[in-house]
Amino acid sequence: MLENFIxxxxxxxxxxxxxxxxxxxxxxGMLFGAIPGVSMLTLAAILLPFTAxxxxxxxxxxxxxxxxxGTYGGAITAILFNIPGAPENAPTAxxxxxxxxxxxxxxxxxxxxxxxxxxxxxxxLIMMAATEPLAKWAIRNIGPPExxxxxxxxxxxxxxxxxxxxxxxxxxxxLGLLIATIGQDPVGGINRYNFGYSDLAAGIAFxxxxxxxxxxxxxxxxAEKKAGGKYTAPKVSMSFPTIVELWLHKVAVLRxxxxxxxxxxxxxxxxxxxxxxxxxxxxxxSKNKEEFGKxxxxxxxxxxxxxxxxxxxxMIPLLALGLPxxxxxxxxxxxxxxxxxxxxxxxxxNSPDLIWIVFAAMFYANLSILFIGLIETKTxxxxxxxxxxxxxxxxxxxxxxxxxISRGLVLDVMVMFLAGIIGFLLRRTGFSIPGIxxxxxLGKIGEQNFAQGMQMVHYDIGTYFSRPICALxxxxxxxxxxxxxxxxxxxxxxxx
Amino acid sequence: xxxxxxxxxxxxxxxALSTTGYGFECAVKEGTMAKPGGFPERALTMIVPxxxxxxxxxxxGAMAEAVTGLTSVAINRDHKPGGSGTVGMTAYMxxxxxxxxxxxxxxxxxxxxxxxxxxxxxxxxxxxxxxSQVTFSQIYIRTxxxxxxxxxxxxxxxxxxxxxxxxxxVSKEGSMERVTMKFITEASGMTIQQISFxxxxxxxxxxxxxxxxxxxxxxxxxxxxxxxGEFKPILTIFDERPSVFADVPTHxxxxxxxxxxxxxxxxxxxxxxxxxxVKWLQWAFQRGYCQDSYQAFNESKFMTVIDxxxxxxxxxxxxxxxxxxxxxxxxxMGLDVK
Numbered sequence: 001m002l003e004n005f006i007x008x009x010x011x012x013x014x015x016x017x018x019x020x021x022x023x024x025x026x027x028x029g030m031l032f033g034a035i036p037g038v039s040m041l042t043l044a045a046i047l048l049p050f051t052a053x054x055x056x057x058x059x060x061x062x063x064x065x066x067x068x069x070g071t072y073g074g075a076i077t078a079i080l081f082n083i084p085g086a087p088e089n090a091p092t093a094x095x096x097x098x099x100x101x102x103x104x105x106x107x108x109x110x111x112x113x114x115x116x117x118x119x120x121x122x123x124x125l126i127m128m129a130a131t132e133p134l135a136k137w138a139i140r141n142i143g144p145p146e147x148x149x150x151x152x153x154x155x156x157x158x159x160x161x162x163x164x165x166x167x168x169x170x171x172x173x174x175l176g177l178l179i180a181t182i183g184q185d186p187v188g189g190i191n192r193y194n195f196g197y198s199d200l201a202a203g204i205a206f207x208x209x210x211x212x213x214x215x216x217x218x219x220x221x222x223a224e225k226k227a228g229g230k231y232t233a234p235k236v237s238m239s240f241p242t243i244v245e246l247w248l249h250k251v252a253v254l255r256x257x258x259x260x261x262x263x264x265x266x267x268x269x270x271x272x273x274x275x276x277x278x279x280x281x282x283x284x285x286s287k288n289k290e291e292f293g294k295x296x297x298x299x300x301x302x303x304x305x306x307x308x309x310x311x312x313x314x315m316i317p318l319l320a321l322g323l324p325x326x327x328x329x330x331x332x333x334x335x336x337x338x339x340x341x342x343x344x345x346x347x348x349x350n351s352p353d354l355i356w357i358v359f360a361a362m363f364y365a366n367l368s369i370l371f372i373g374l375i376e377t378k379t380x381x382x383x384x385x386x387x388x389x390x391x392x393x394x395x396x397x398x399x400x401x402x403x404x405i406s407r408g409l410v411l412d413v414m415v416m417f418l419a420g421i422i423g424f425l426l427r428r429t430g431f432s433i434p435g436i437x438x439x440x441x442l443g444k445i446g447e448q449n450f451a452q453g454m455q456m457v458h459y460d461i462g463t464y465f466s467r468p469i470c471a472l473x474x475x476x477x478x479x480x481x482x483x484x485x486x487x488x489x490x491x492x493x494x495x496x
Numbered sequence: 497x498x499x500x501x502x503x504x505x506x507x508x509x510x511x512a513l514s515t516t517g518y519g520f521e522c523a524v525k526e527g528t529m530a531k532p533g534g535f536p537e538r539a540l541t542m543i544v545p546x547x548x549x550x551x552x553x554x555x556x557g558a559m560a561e562a563v564t565g566l567t568s569v570a571i572n573r574d575h576k577p578g579g580s581g582t583v584g585m586t587a588y589m590x591x592x593x594x595x596x597x598x599x600x601x602x603x604x605x606x607x608x609x610x611x612x613x614x615x616x617x618x619x620x621x622x623x624x625x626x627x628s629q630v631t632f633s634q635i636y637i638r639t640x641x642x643x644x645x646x647x648x649x650x651x652x653x654x655x656x657x658x659x660x661x662x663x664x665x666v667s668k669e670g671s672m673e674r675v676t677m678k679f680i681t682e683a684s685g686m687t688i689q690q691i692s693f694x695x696x697x698x699x700x701x702x703x704x705x706x707x708x709x710x711x712x713x714x715x716x717x718x719x720x721x722x723x724x725g726e727f728k729p730i731l732t733i734f735d736e737r738p739s740v741f742a743d744v745p746t747h748x749x750x751x752x753x754x755x756x757x758x759x760x761x762x763x764x765x766x767x768x769x770x771x772x773x774v775k776w777l778q779w780a781f782q783r784g785y786c787q788d789s790y791q792a793f794n795e796s797k798f799m800t801v802i803d804x805x806x807x808x809x810x811x812x813x814x815x816x817x818x819x820x821x822x823x824x825x826x827x828x829m830g831l832d833v834k
Binding site: 045048049136138139140141142143144183184186187188189190191198199201202203317321322323324327330331334337342343407408409448451452455456458 | 667707723
């Protein structure tokens with residue numbers, strides 16, 4: 001492995017053009033990841049035709065690098081302005097933005113930079129060591145019933161995040177699940193809740209919903225404070241997390257690497273589920289669950305470690321089996337095909353040079369997050385000094401563009417503003433925005449896999465428990481639910 | 497047969513494809529055409545009702561590249577995925593009918609119209625510029641499968657499972673895939689549970705990983721698995737054996753009598769677009785089909801195995817026949833055909 005890695009690194013840095021493409025990918029991914037709406041997918045779609053002019057190794061490498069740095073890029077705006085650059089950065093905003101409001105933006109951004117790099121590098125190393133066996137294990141042992149069980153396991157803690165009471169937490173999650181049912185059902189393609197409006201047949205897209213619930217509702221909240229003379233601008237903090245603080249979270253980092261990697265390796269799942277599951281596991285194992293959603297450093301660490309840990313993992317089914325894990329890895333298939341190649345088992349035999357250039361590039365791209373992130377962070381934090389009356393219209397403008405550009409539908413802009421209004425009203429009454437978003441995103445993935453799983457087990461739900469991984473996850477999720485309900489009824493919780 | 501898609505088979509496939517390529521003759525003789533009234537004087541917009549990475553996204557990209565290469569007119573692709581193509585179709589019908597907007601769509605538009613005639617009819621509400629991909633479906637199993645190895649043994653095994661056997665398929669009821677599977681199960685007297693996957697990767701992963709027993713798909717979409725020797729076809733749903741799959745029986749050969757439904761992808765313009773502009777677009781897209789880059793793309797997707805080309809008249813005939821077929825099936829299924 002080391003020999004191949006050195007050879008890949010040599011090929012990557014031995015050619016000025018390849019170096020330039022690598023740097024372009026690193027910077028471009030970060031920029032496009034950070035701007036809401038114009039995600040790394042936008043950049044990838046723009047670049048796709050141009051990759052025909054590159055060598056196959058350069059083209060695939062460019063997309064792999066964009067994937068790594070783009071997944072990180074969205075964390076910055078999530079933390080500073082409550083605008084997740086992409087759905088996989090949404091859990092970062094749960095605690096990152098409250099930290100900014102508390103004058104701890106430097107700590108949050110610093111942790112995001114460091115943990116993105118750690119998650120990504122760890123993932124790249126595992127990817128290099130065991131791509132083929134891991135891919136084969138995953139597709140043999142993880143099917144729709146297991147993915148549904150994983151989502152159930154994740155949802156079981158969702159009520160703990162950000163709500164005033166556990167019941168409001170559950171109401172928030174259920175609202176998210178209800179929103180997730182809008183659009184065609186995943187089995188028969190039957191329209192639900194579209195009210196004859198064809199654009200709604202495609203369902204509620206994640207990006208406008210997240211922008212509305214987070215960014216727009218926050219603008220309303222701050223505008224209300226401004227109008228009432230209670231607004232205070234967040235303090236700009238340049239203090240990064242200390243070594244001791246980070247060391248205290250070593251278990252959270254390790255857990256998120258494992259969770260993120262596991263989610264990333266599943267075909268068709270990718271970094272979004274990884275981030276939400278990483279965050280959910282941090283909540284589950286914490287002794288102070290009530291602190292999540294209110295500015296807990298561990299929330300940022302868990303989310304950002306997990307989503308970057310999914311990047312290397314998502315390359316495993318793509319390269320070993322030809323199965324893309326998400327939209328960007330699906331575009332990589334097109335890059336392969338432009339060069340008369342197909343990702344899959346044969347690529348390891350036919351194009352080992354290409355594979356190791358890509359592996360090396362992903363490793364260095366994750367390292368670049370650390371170096372570039374630390375250099376740029378202090379500059380970026382100064383954006384917080386922009387007065388609210390200038391910042392708010394700018395955020396609304398960016399959010400509106402971001403909501404529209406992803407599918408080119410006016411519906412998405414309407415959804416964003418509606419989500420903003422609903423989010424504003426629900427936050428005033430103690431409901432949880434993170435809970436709604438968790439329900440929405442996990443609900444879509446969960447419903448689809450539940451339906452597929454039920455077909456596989458011939459509608460005999462008991463069969464779910466004959467599959468060991470599935471049974472374990474459902475049992476653990478159920479236990480979490482029971483404990484949560486018990487605590488809600490316990491006298492100490494009632495009084496608090 | 498066990499290693500049908502080993503090295504020898506790949507070589508045979510390449511040879512067959514190459515032969516097809518040599519035999520290709522462009523139906524449009526005119527290499528250039530004057531722009532009517534200067535049209536188009538700016539870039540065209542191509543609405544694609546599916547994502548950029550799927551089959552439609554790729555064919556849209558390949559055709560846009562070919563037409564731009566031929567005419568130097570840029571084409572911006574606007575992907576509007578969702579609702580099994582209805583979101584993109586609705587957006588297209590609302591776009592100005594000035595010839596600057598073209599649509600990519602697949603046979604789902606025909607089946608949607610068959611079920612609900614208020615949906616646009618691709619052969620009359622739109623003008624087909626060209627259909628550039630026509631393909632058939634097959635049923636695949638894993639090459640290392642040891643419970644069955646061909647169609648007769650597969651049917652025998654499925655029947656012995658009493659409805660517990662599974663096949664991965666697309667999710668939308670009434671789609672070409674679902675309707676064809678209905679024909680197959682009725683004709684062969686077997687019951688098989690169809691597992692709904694709306695995306696290709698999980699669908700193929702389910703067969704690779706043994707989560708399902710078989711897969712319904714078109715050959716171009718699983719070519720990499722065929723080339724890698726992971727999957728092998730056991731039934732071709734087409735009237736004759738394509739030379740590349742000479743060892744695989746057709747549905748007619750195993751006693752099924754239904755007319756095969758085909759997967760087709762094509763390009764359209766609104767019926768109210770100015771006639772001279774439509775004529776230019778027809779030339780550009782039909783000639784674009786002949787471009788080397790597009791032909792290479794189609795070959796890479798197994799889309800030259802059978803005749804993939806239909807001009808406007810041929811496309812209308814294919815669409816009209818498909819709509820009638822779907823309508824008959826939907827009525828037989830008891831669906832509410834409007």
